[in-house]
Amino acid sequence: MQFKQIGVLGAGNIGSGVVTDLVLHGISAVVVDISQDILKRAQAAVLNNVRCVPLLSKTLPRVTPEDALQRMVFTTDLQDVASCDFIIENVTEDWHVKKPVYEQLDRVAPREVCFGANTSCIPITQIASATGRPANVVGIHLMNPVHLKPTVEVIRGFHTSDGTVDTLLRLFAVLGKEAIIVQDMPGFVSNRISHLFMNEAAFVLQDNVATAEQIDSIFKKCFGHKMGPLETADLIGLDTVMRSLDVLYESFRDPKYRCCPLLRKLVHAGHLGRKTGRGFHAYPGLE
Ligand SMILES: NC(=O)c1ccc[n+]([C@@H]2O[C@H](COP(=O)([O-])OP(=O)(O)OC[C@H]3O[C@@H](n4cnc5c(N)ncnc54)[C@H](O)[C@@H]3O)[C@@H](O)[C@H]2O)c1
The missing domain is CATH 1.10.1040.10 (N-(1-d-carboxylethyl)-l-norvaline Dehydrogenase; domain 2)
Structure with missing residues (x-):
């Protein structure tokens, strides 16, 4: 499977970093948040990150702001991720915010699509329980700033399948990231x-x-x-x-x-x- 377009839910601190990493590596992102103001701030943050890459990294790909803009769609409508190959969720660290997002996402995304839950502490098994596809849900704990950090903690939920972990590892291979895979418990290892x-x-x-x-x-x-x-x-x-x-x-x-x-x-x-x-x-x- 090729990663042509990835849905990024939540365009705050970490979501903007995720979008930066994707566009730097030639992957398009459909970026969802709750207001146009937040999305505008996220777009500015991504463009600023892209401009600073030559100053901060010897190895990351160089991308012009114009090319970066071509690879991003910003929207407040979750339905717009329906055509994405993979979803990375980065909404607020609050179960009452994340749960309805997953319930809606489960209705919108085709059955085979996998969800990467980017959370600091909420158990992945709990997040997966809000969907009808717990085998397709895997935990991602990305470090900040996302595009400059070469290693990521990956969390297997109770039902996470080997196929889902493999899909995520292939995505991280494209992004040049090493994954350390751990079991599910609140806060995982790092946090x-x-x-x-x-x-x-x-x-x-x-x-x-x-x-x-x-x-x-x-x-x-x-x-x-x-x-x-x-x-x-x-x-x-x-x-x-x-x-x-x-x-x-x-x-x-x-x-x-x-x-x-x-x-x-x-x-x-x-x-x-x-x-x-x-x-x-x-x-x-x-x-
Ligand atoms: N900040 C970090 O260093 C870090 C590192 C790893 C993981 N995380 C995790 O990533 C997630 C996001 O953290 P953050 O620091 O970016 O938080 P943040 O507060 O900066 O951003 C969260 C974003 O989610 C958006 N949001 C809220 N409800 C939404 C909805 N229904 N649909 C779409 N977007 C919605 C908010 O508007 C906000 O822009 C959290 O679960 C956090 O624990 C954060």
């Missing part, structure tokens, strides 16, 4: 661990043990991490981190996943990280 880090860093900040700069510097300078936990949370989006912690807390009923009140307060204040220009750190020029 079950990394969200503890980020949340505890927020508690350390809340307790005035150190400034945000100091906390991140310790991780970068002492541990050699590329980014500190608070910078990572800002990159992901504090709303997504908060929702993911809530999913982990609800799933395991373990207090170690309770979301730090300071993190929740920043979300309610509208400081979501890089995407709003301010989170634990300030990002002048990104507001």
